[in-house]
Amino acid sequence: MLSFQQLSSITQGREVQVVQPQPVVHLLTDSRKLSQPAGTVFFAIRGKYNDGHKYLSQLYRQGVRTFVVEQGEPAALTHLYPEASILLVKDSLQALQQVAAWHRQQFQIPVIGVTGSNGKTIVKEWLAQLLSPDELVVKSPRSYNSQLGVPLSVWQLNANHTLAIFEAGISLPGEMEKLQQIIRPTLGLFTNIGSAHNEGFASLEQKVAEKLKLFAHVELLFYCADHTLVHQAVQRQSINTFTWGRRQEADVTINATTTAGHRTIVVYTYLGQKQRLALPFTDEASVENALHCLAVLLQRSLPLSEIQDRLDRLHPVAMRLEMKEAINGCYLIDDTYNNDLGGLAIALNLQASQPQRGAHTLILSDLLESGLAEEALYKQVAELVQPHRVQRLIGIGPVISKYRHLFGEAVFYTSTADFLKAFDSANFRNEVILVKGARVFGFEKIVQAFQQKVHGTVLEVNLDALVHNLNFYRSRLMPDTKLMVMVKAFAYGSGSFEVANLLQFHRVDYLAVAYADEGVMLREHGITLPIMVMNPAPDSFAKLQQYTLEPEIYALEQLQAFVASLEEGNKYKIHLKLDTGMHRLGFVSEDFEALFDLLQQYPQVQVVSAFSHLAGADEALHNDFSQQQIATFRSMATEVEARLGYSVTKHILNSAGIVRFPEHQLDMVRLGIGLYGVEATGSEQEALRPVSTLKTTVSQVKSINAGETVGYSRKGIADVAKTIATIAIGYADGYDRRFSNGVGQVLVQGQRRPLIGNVCMDMCMVDVTGLQVKAGDEVIVFGPQLTLVELANAIGTIPYELLTNVSTRVKRVFFAE
Numbered sequence: 036m037l038s039f040q041q042l043s044s045i046t047q048g049r050e051v052q053v054v055q056p057q058p059v060v061h062l063l064t065d066s067r068k069l070s071q072p073a074g075t076v077f078f079a080i081r082g083k084y085n086d087g088h089k090y091l092s093q094l095y096r097q098g099v100r101t102f103v104v105e106q107g108e109p110a111a112l113t114h115l116y117p118e119a120s121i122l123l124v125k126d127s128l129q130a131l132q133q134v135a136a137w138h139r140q141q142f143q144i145p146v147i148g149v150t151g152s153n154g155k156t157i158v159k160e161w162l163a164q165l166l167s168p169d170e171l172v173v174k175s176p177r178s179y180n181s182q183l184g185v186p187l188s189v190w191q192l193n194a195n196h197t198l199a200i201f202e203a204g205i206s207l208p209g210e211m212e213k214l215q216q217i218i219r220p221t222l223g224l225f226t227n228i229g230s231a232h233n234e235g236f237a238s239l240e241q242k243v244a245e246k247l248k249l250f251a252h253v254e255l256l257f258y259c260a261d262h263t264l265v266h267q268a269v270q271r272q273s274i275n276t277f278t279w280g281r282r283q284e285a286d287v288t289i290n291a292t293t294t295a296g297h298r299t300i301v302v303y304t305y306l307g308q309k310q311r312l313a314l315p316f317t318d319e320a321s322v323e324n325a326l327h328c329l330a331v332l333l334q335r336s337l338p339l340s341e342i343q344d345r346l347d348r349l350h351p352v353a354m355r356l357e358m359k360e361a362i363n364g365c366y367l368i369d370d371t372y373n374n375d376l377g378g379l380a381i382a383l384n385l386q387a388s389q390p391q392r393g394a395h396t397l398i399l400s401d402l403l404e405s406g407l408a409e410e411a412l413y414k415q416v417a418e419l420v421q422p423h424r425v426q427r428l429i430g431i432g433p434v435i436s437k438y439r440h441l442f443g444e445a446v447f448y449t450s451t452a453d454f455l456k457a458f459d460s461a462n463f464r465n466e467v468i469l470v471k472g473a474r475v476f477g478f479e480k481i482v483q484a485f486q487q488k489v490h491g492t493v494l495e496v497n498l499d500a501l502v503h504n505l506n507f508y509r510s511r512l513m514p515d516t517k518l519m520v521m522v523k524a525f526a527y528g529s530g531s532f533e534v535a536n537l538l539q540f541h542r543v544d545y546l547a548v549a550y551a552d553e554g555v556m557l558r559e560h561g562i563t564l565p566i567m568v569m570n571p572a573p574d575s576f577a578k579l580q581q582y583t584l585e586p587e588i589y590a591l592e593q594l595q596a597f598v599a600s601l602e603e604g605n606k607y608k609i610h611l612k613l614d615t616g617m618h619r620l621g622f623v624s625e626d627f628e629a630l631f632d633l634l635q636q637y638p639q640v641q642v643v644s645a646f647s648h649l650a651g652a653d654e655a656l657h658n659d660f661s662q663q664q665i666a667t668f669r670s671m672a673t674e675v676e677a678r679l680g681y682s683v684t685k686h687i688l689n690s691a692g693i694v695r696f697p698e699h700q701l702d703m704v705r706l707g708i709g710l711y712g713v714e715a716t717g718s719e720q721e722a723l724r725p726v727s728t729l730k731t732t733v734s735q736v737k738s739i740n741a742g743e744t745v746g747y748s749r750k751g752i753a754d755v756a757k758t759i760a761t762i763a764i765g766y767a768d769g770y771d772r773r774f775s776n777g778v779g780q781v782l783v784q785g786q787r788r789p790l791i792g793n794v795c796m797d798m799c800m801v802d803v804t805g806l807q808v809k810a811g812d813e814v815i816v817f818g819p820q821l822t823l824v825e826l827a828n829a830i831g832t833i834p835y836e837l838l839t840n841v842s843t844r845v846k847r848v849f850f851a852e
């Protein structure tokens with residue numbers, strides 16, 4: 036906690052206005068995450084894609100009374116927010132960091148700083164698990180490791196904690212010094228250095244040097260001496276170290292690692308003694324992460340049996356919140372990732388971003404290791420839950436049950452088993468259910484009880500990547516250009532209401548669908564954004580009106596049918612499609628006379644926009660033609676407005692157009708494929724993140740002899756003896772038959788493997804010779820490592836087709852990182 040006076044002096048802000056200043060309890064940087072207005076200070080931060088100042092009035096209306104801003108006229112601010120205390124600073128992000136740095140200095144406990152290219156979140160989580168028997172640990176929630184995330188992580192520190200573990204991530208030179216001053220680690224752990232995310236750095240050496248700045252003042256640094264670049268850089272500095280290594284001489288020398296079933300046996304030498312331990316993992320990355328943790332445990336002189344005991348209980352960290360469809364129209368947010376307050380707040384926010392799906396239910400276990408006294412903790416939990424409109428709380432565990440009086444209407448069970456005994460699926464219908472429990476409560480059993488059966492093939496949709504792509508295109512828009520997002524064809528195969536929901540949450544201006552039914556579906560799921568329908572059939576006009584969907588009008592006969600269906604006294608919005616050269620749908624100038632004559636007779640019909648579509652925006656080859664289309668559109672739109680006597684929203688650019696013709700954004704643009712991770716011009720593909728991963732599983736593995744054949748028409752011929760895996764995807768799932776006979780490849784254990792034989796209706800066969808594959812193994816059909824663009828090229832089509840072909844029987848699973 037911090038007084039307003041302290042806030043003011045720490046940030047050296049100018050006090051624009053001080054009205055009944057409140058002590059600062061919560062730091063807020065994202066207006067959507069407001070939960071408790073009293074005691075919240077909002078830092079209006081200007082980011083690459085968004086500007087916190089835009090949300091001041093909304094937050095003021097919601098009751099926030101303390102603001103840190105970096106722009107605005109004092110007189111205007113006090114006029115707009117008469118009851119707020121306002122600080123004007125040079126840089127709001129810096130002010131936030133100063134507050135966190137000050138907060139950190141109030142505590143004398145050991146603080147472990149973790150950085151490195153890979154594994155930092157897992158190592159942080161595991162260290163917290165491993166050390167929690169001895170310590171009250173506070174840690175960064177999820178992967179809050181940025182310039183913004185670190186201050187929020189550090190702010191969680193309170194007087195009861197005995198150990199802090201914070202991770203730090205950077206993408207540019209100069210950033211680590213700032214994070215160092217906020218975290219001030221007394222101990223360090225450097226996981227490794229990879230070649231990823233190199234953009235901001237001149238060389239790997241520079242990246243290592245920059246990351247090392249986190250450890251400038253640590254008493255001891257843990258790292259793996261085999262990472263040569265890290266090792267050399269550390270050696271050049273005078274840092275006390277504790278190392279492990281296989282090849283290099285180190286404090287802990289790893290003599291051998293061998294797999295035994297699902298475990299890895301590690302033989303190591305420490306203080307001259309050879310010892311052996313088992314890790315509950317076999318994959319390389321987990322073993323490395325676990326060895327980092329082992330080094331920390333050994334340095335703390337824990338007895339070997341105790342170390343083994345704790346390692347046995349180590350569990351993989353689900354790096355993401357999964358959202359999936361569940362029984363009876365319910366939707367499940369599965370978050371058994373961590374159950375501290377920070378994690379709960381994040382999960383509740385995700386739940387809040389699905390406001391239209393129906394009632395919200397929270398199933399919550401006891402919170403462990405918060406560092407707070409029980410009563411204070413559950414008071415905070417209740418305060419956190421209360422503003423999130425959770426209609427039903429189910430508390431599971433002896434402690435949360437004890438504090439039931441804090442929660443209003445809620446049901447409590449002392450154990451997961453009790454809950455499951457009483458569980459009746461009929462009691463859950465059309466709800467968004469957040470399942471959040473500490474590991475020991477075994478909430479995966481609850482998740483299983485709610486889950487529908489999953490057919491082996493799933494399309495995973497990365498919602499963070501989607502938002503990233505949205506922001507990329509937003510960053511290309513002029514401040515006043517509106518954004519319409521195309522969610523036709525099941526949002527390009529990605530799942531329409533999930534995507535629409537997210538877009539609504541991120542405040543796009545318009546949505547567009549192909550057919551009225553798609554629009555109705557969105558409305559039924561509570562989407563309130565304006566929606567344009569591009570192919571409204573005459574028999575759907577009544578529906579359009581009932582669900583306030585706005586038709587695209589492209590022909591006179593169509594408009595005649597539409598006006599004939601109008602009801603007295605209502606107002607209608609339509610969008611005029613103009614044909615400027617695509618020659619698909621739309622009016623040409625010759626139609627205008629009749630068109631506007633008719634419109635004149637129906638003043639209740641308002642033309643809200645006029646638009647056209649580019650035929651060749653993705654290819655530079657057609658630039659002249661596109662320019663000509665744009666010029667034609669501009670002049671046609673001018674005429675439209677002149678004839679109507681009012682102005683309309685004008686738009687012509689699709690995803691490729693946004694990249695290629697930024698000067699022709701007009702009033703609005705229409706984003707399609709780019710949102711889903713494909714940059715259609717190809718020139719900025721690197722700036723986008725892949726959104727979808729299509730995954731399936733191996734159904735059976737076979738060995739065949741040279742000369743034998745595989746599949747229908749005996750097309751797959753084994754020239755030598757082969758191992759064949761049959762996988763659970765076929766053309767009925769949308770996996771194109773043109774991938775047959777080696778044209779297509781899939782990823783098996785991260786390796787590209789060709790198809791053998793013809794693609795069948797529900798399955799196909801893959802040559803996995805040389806790999807150790809078994810039934811149930813995961814296979815990736817497309818994803819970040821095997822891109823849609825590449826696959827589309829292999830069979831002479833476009834990514835749009837591959838994406839939208841994934842059949843609806845393939846389950847969509849949405850996740851946030």
Ligand SMILES: *Cc1c(COP(=O)(O)O)cnc(C)c1O
Nearest residue numbers: 521648689690691705706707708
């Ligand atoms: C589908 C569509 C778009 C979006 O096109 P992308 O190439 O996916 O960006 C824009 N406008 C209209 C009329 C469309 O039908």
